[in-house]
Amino acid sequence: MAKVTILGATGNVGVFAAHTVSEIPYVSDMLLVGRPGREDFLAGCCRDLSDSFAARGTDVRLSYSTSILDAKDSDVVICTTGMPRRPGQDRNDLAFENAKIIAETAETIGRSSPDAILFLVTNPVDVMTAVALKYSGLQPRQIFGLGTHLDSMRLKSLIAHYFRVHVSEVHTRIIGEHGDSMVPLWSATTIGGIRITNLPTFSGLPVQEMIETVKTSGETIIRDKGSTVHGPGEAIATLVKAILGDENRILTVSSYIKSEIHGIGDVCIGVPARINRDGVFPVPLSLEENEVAGFRESVRKIRKVTADVMERLEEAR
Numbered sequence: 001m002a003k004v005t006i007l008g009a010t011g012n013v014g015v016f017a018a019h020t021v022s023e024i025p026y027v028s029d030m031l032l033v034g035r036p037g038r039e040d041f042l043a044g045c046c047r048d049l050s051d052s053f054a055a056r057g058t059d060v061r062l063s064y065s066t067s068i069l070d071a072k073d074s075d076v077v078i079c080t081t082g083m084p085r086r087p088g089q090d091r092n093d094l095a096f097e098n099a100k101i102i103a104e105t106a107e108t109i110g111r112s113s114p115d116a117i118l119f120l121v122t123n124p125v126d127v128m129t130a131v132a133l134k135y136s137g138l139q140p141r142q143i144f145g146l147g148t149h150l151d152s153m154r155l156k157s158l159i160a161h162y163f164r165v166h167v168s169e170v171h172t173r174i175i176g177e178h179g180d181s182m183v184p185l186w187s188a189t190t191i192g193g194i195r196i197t198n199l200p201t202f203s204g205l206p207v208q209e210m211i212e213t214v215k216t217s218g219e220t221i222i223r224d225k226g227s228t229v230h231g232p233g234e235a236i237a238t239l240v241k242a243i244l245g246d247e248n249r250i251l252t253v254s255s256y257i258k259s260e261i262h263g264i265g266d267v268c269i270g271v272p273a274r275i276n277r278d279g280v281f282p283v284p285l286s287l288e289e290n291e292v293a294g295f296r297e298s299v300r301k302i303r304k305v306t307a308d309v310m311e312r313l314e315e316a317r
């Protein structure tokens, strides 16, 4: 059985993730961590969640704290701490402010929970994954970000709707940045096990429109309702379950690659990775030419934002 800690547990994503993660059968203990001054809110969350556990028949020991040090002995630490973007902002606009928070958090987690797997949700998530890797001192397999998993789920939903098939029939991936330079892998997209490009109806698929919808999903939801919650919350639970259940699922997350994709590496970015109890392991991959070009471009962009942030962090510390 496992202990899961949620950092940023008073936030929109943190609160809902507490609910989805508590449904995972391997979770025995869950710790909600918020900022000092938020004790009443955290206590209220615990009581409210406990009521839902009673109604659902869930047996998870819940506690809260305002100290990250209490994450000690966690199997998985989910980090949703930091600023969300406001309408009109790009995720990368949050990079430096959130990097300061993540660097400090990662240092503490690295020291107090050296065996934990640290899961970044905070945006811009690829850059935050790199910051956490550097400042935690943990192994690359122990650090990953939500990456393009949620984007892949958004594309999956659009494809299923277009072809009027159950979502479970669609397998697809988006790799690269969790942002504008993301790259859809049509070469790895299947419906009912058949490559989508082999379907006669593929030529009519509004590919550009679909990708644009995925790219702007977060922005549109934030404009309409303030924050994205249910999509990220469920995506987070899928990934935590893949770890705790030692599922060996191949999901598309932000992970440190050495050279797995066409020799491209030394960056944290969304790639297909095997996920199990030991952590996250990028899968070596061959792509089609246009996909490699798109991925290179995405890597170039993420490298630049990451390098800028790392430099500013060093200056500020």
Ligand SMILES: NC(=O)C1=CN([C@@H]2O[C@H](COP(=O)(O)OP(=O)(O)OC[C@H]3O[C@@H](n4cnc5c(N)ncnc54)[C@H](O)[C@@H]3O)[C@@H](O)[C@H]2O)C=CC1
Residues within 6 Å of the ligand: 007, 008, 009, 010, 011, 012, 013, 014, 034, 035, 080, 081, 082, 083, 084, 085, 094, 098, 101, 120, 121, 122, 123, 124, 125, 146, 147, 150, 178, 227, 228, 229, 232
């Ligand atoms: N990777 C992805 O696909 C997604 C990423 N996100 C990101 O997750 C993060 C959280 O989003 P929301 O929950 O909507 O935001 P929120 O504002 O509702 O919650 C943020 C949480 O971080 C805490 N926090 C903020 N500044 C802090 C500091 N200096 N020290 C300690 N704690 C601090 C707040 O107290 C709160 O608990 C944002 O960066 C957002 O962009 C959100 C959805 C999806």
Ligand SMILES: O=C([O-])CC(=O)C(=O)O
Residues within 6 Å of the ligand: 084, 085, 091, 123, 150, 217, 218, 219, 222, 228, 231, 232
């Ligand atoms: O768009 C945002 O800022 C939140 C996010 O990353 C998402 O829902 O994809």
